Amino acid sequence: MTQVRQPVGPRILPQLTETNQAFWTGGAGGQLMVSRCDNCERWALPPVHECPSCGGGSTPQPVSGRARVYTWTVNYQKFHPDVDPPNLIAIVVLEEQDDLRVATNLVDIEPDDVRADLPVRVEFEDHGEIFYPVFVPEEAL
Numbered sequence: 222m223t224q225v226r227q228p229v230g231p232r233i234l235p236q237l238t239e240t241n242q243a244f245w246t247g248g249a250g251g252q253l254m255v256s257r258c259d260n261c262e263r264w265a266l267p268p269v270h271e272c273p274s275c276g277g278g279s280t281p282q283p284v285s286g287r288a289r290v291y292t293w294t295v296n297y298q299k300f301h302p303d304v305d306p307p308n309l310i311a312i313v314v315l316e317e318q319d320d321l322r323v324a325t326n327l328v329d330i331e332p333d334d335v336r337a338d339l340p341v342r343v344e345f346e347d348h349g350e351i352f353y354p355v356f357v358p359e360e361a362l
């Protein structure tokens with residue numbers, strides 16, 4: 222069951238477009254929606270209209286939301302008065318394809334507990350129309 226959570230603070234939200242809308246709003250239905258080629262079936266991020274591999278049309282489809290940590294950095298600088306550091310910024314790889322990467326925040330985890338290949342899963346911060354995908358450890362650490 223995909224969790225929806227309240228934001229811990231303000232966040233700069235993306236402008237919705239026809240191309241990215243499914244990705245940013247799919248969390249309302251509990252699903253992370255990713256562009257998938259109608260022709261070669263490769264997934265693509267950021268969201269696309271046309272497959273970067275073959276040029277075919279692309280349609281948003283749900284992924285499992287399971288991923289592994291690819292790389293990460295910890296921000297200790299207080300860049301916004303309402304956002305308390307540390308902030309864990311990461312790139313995770315979705316399990317559907319080994320180059321399907323999402324830039325995101327890791328939450329519910331201490332910086333020292335993050336490691337490469339750590340299994341994580343998506344949850345969504347509810348910002349109204351936008352459900353912002355963040356990732357939490359698959360198992361309690």
Ligand SMILES: [Zn+2]
Pocket residue numbers: 258259260261262263272273274275276277
């Ligand atoms: Zn394709």
